Amino acid sequence: MTVLGNLALWLALILAVWGVGVGFLGGRTGRPELIQSARRTTYALCGVLVVAGVALLTALLRHDFNVAYVASYTSRNLPTVYVISAFYGGQAGSLLFWGLVLSVFAALAQWVTPRRYNHLMPYVGATTCAIVLFFVVVTLFASNPFTRLPFTPMDGRGLNPQLQNPGMVVHPPMLYLGYISITIPFAFAVAALAMKRLDTGWLHAIRKWTVVSWLFLTVGITLGMWWAYVELGWGGYWAWDPVENASFLPWLTMTAFLHSVMIQEKRGMLKKWNIILISMSFLLSIFGTFLTRSGIISSVHSFTQSSVGYYFLAFLILLVVGVAWLLWLRLPLLEADAQLESMVSREASFLFNNLLLVGIAFSILWGTLFPIISELVRGTQVTVGPPFFNQVNIPIGLGLLALTGVGPLIAWRKASLKNLRRQFAVPVTAGIVTAALLTALRFGDFYAGVALSLAVFVVATILQEFARGAGARHRLHGENHVLALARLVGRNRRRYGGYIVHVGIVIYFVAFAGMAFKTEMEASLKPGESTLLKSPFGHVYTFTHLGVSQYRDVNRVVSAATIDVTSDRGGRVGVIKSEKRQHVDSFGRPTFEPSTEAGIHSGLREDIYVVYAGSVEGTEEAVYRFTLNPLVWWVWFGCVVLVAGGVIVLWPGGGPTRASLRRAMPGYAATLTGKPEPASETAVVTGGSP
């Protein structure tokens, strides 16, 4: 299988080089045979990388421990689902996975993009092939998963216990899908720049790609939070670790892009900015990977250090220079069609939303890189941890939450005082009343109080929008209120789906605010002994230690400590079990340090989080950490709401309007200016179809 895998990779290398060449030549000359070849090369590239992927998967499933990668990340007694997830659990496999998924996306982009965008496809193909080429080169020359060992071990080392969790089966692929799919909008941006077709056409072509990739990123990040919460055992879900930050950066710039793109579609403004944002998102996804793989910053998530970091650094520099050069060449074509007419307009509010999103991205990047900057400037290392990030980012985040409510209600172009009064009277009142109530109740945390007040304000703005829209349909068409609401959403999917996404974001903020009231304690308990812990909601939990039992499971010896939990208000809560797991290989030999499995009782108000820290003097007397985490369940629910909103936005049928398509058509601008499009570009439009 390793021969097949290596052969497939070498073939992929040749195909990718060919794809880059014919794609760029095809785009430049407009020759149909070259364009056709570029398209077919993309499909072939996908095919050979699938073969490479199948070869690695087969080696993993067959326990071919002569393959270094298989021996390093799996063992005979590893459950099959984790054997499969080991595909992307290590450096070399994850790089192959990246190239493979990107080639699938590249092929999909060629396949599903409507014919009216055919003029962009040769350059899209060339760009995606160039990026696949990079990953194939890194896989072949720096981190090859098909490298064989000079001997065959009896058993493999096994997968890190912390990766043996259902969250880790789905979290990395989701995050990768998010990272990787950003390549497609970026490739369209490059194509639009190369073809000098900087109307809104390319934006229509990538509309769904951007939403899909943003959703993948969101789900991937949230699943990562869930995994950290249930598996790492520290009782939280976000630690501002450099690798977490690296995944958050492209999410922020993509969010900014999803907003600013509306201004270009509606008003023809921010053309340069949109190109910069989508390029920045892609570059940040590569930068995040560079951070994870290079070892320049210390992180618990980092892969083993290797030469891969240098490859990524060189690629990153090349990309930055290439994009900057292309952008510089096309600057004259990126002039706005219209000017901002008022500071009190939706355009202005979206601009400030962009400022804050990119501002948060900058502050996170600044904080992540500050240890390096400090070392360069002062020669002294510093640590930039959660206290810094919370202090700097919470106020900016709250500003952003406020704009989430403001933006959608302000009129395009220019809002009148009457418009503002009509739109904001109720939501602002609701927010102020909430703030007053929280102050009167002596709410314990300032930022949490502000977050809750703003959350009420934003939800009020959204409810008002739904109520007014449905009310208007009810009056105009005589539909009952439920039908009116359903049709309102169904016929304006992008707008109302977007509002539902905003509700999801608000839920996230409320859940984050809850963590300000996290309560925890440690206790050592003999069997039958109890301890008490007061909840932030006022009631008291009694934790009674039941004992510790040990047993053998699939690939581990488990020491399970059980706690009975009762509440002074709600009676018995239940039994919670936390485990210490000593993983062993198929010969019963310990493979890793013992890991901890937290026991979690999840509720709408709070989670009871129990961690068995170990035993006193090898007896059943157990040391526990008990944590009460308010509102954590709402983080996961917020993600569900957000995805539901995203699906509504993506639901087929909500494409660009005819008027908007007409504006994007070639020749539309030429009619006005009297300068017809060059003949070659028109030829590409007609000649590029398969």
Add this chain to the structure above:
Amino acid sequence: MIYPRDTRITRRAMLGAGLAALFPGVARSQQPEQAPNESGQAPSAPLPRPDMAGRPRSRVTDYENDPFVVGIESELRCTCGCNLSVYTCRTTDFTCQTSPAMHQHVIALMEQGKTGEEILQEFVAQYGETVLMAPPKRGFNIAAYVVPGVVIIAVGGALSWVLARRARLMASQAAAASNDLGDVPGLSSEEAARLKAELERLGV
């Protein structure tokens, strides 16, 4: 000898449920409070395989939950390379030997009567600034805290200034255009301004 998987847990769960019913908790504080055992002398049976239950632990004392100790440890980074605070590491990574040692050091310094700031300085003197979870707000480190806010405010200010200027320009053009094109029926002043701007751009 490893016990079969289910039996012991089930028996203990039943016993524990009965015990929990006998000892309803009374809220006093968040400090750990151990209720008396049913027999008064709880037997803690030895584990069949203590080597499989992680690193041996010592009993929790009042210091482990002392808000002062927890506060100090939350500001100190464990030097084992985990990037976590001493408090988070010692209550999460139970294989780490470093954070328990740093915890004992904090307690020792506290018992010497040192203040929180003095304890932090003691650690900084030993390990350097990198032992703090966030850079201290002095000297060059101030840049870490100030730069993001300054950049956002500066860019926001510049953006506001440019946008306000453009909006004013548009308004004045609208006013002028409404004079020039005032006789066009149904044309608002803004539309007149846009029309005029387009005509000028096209050189008409």
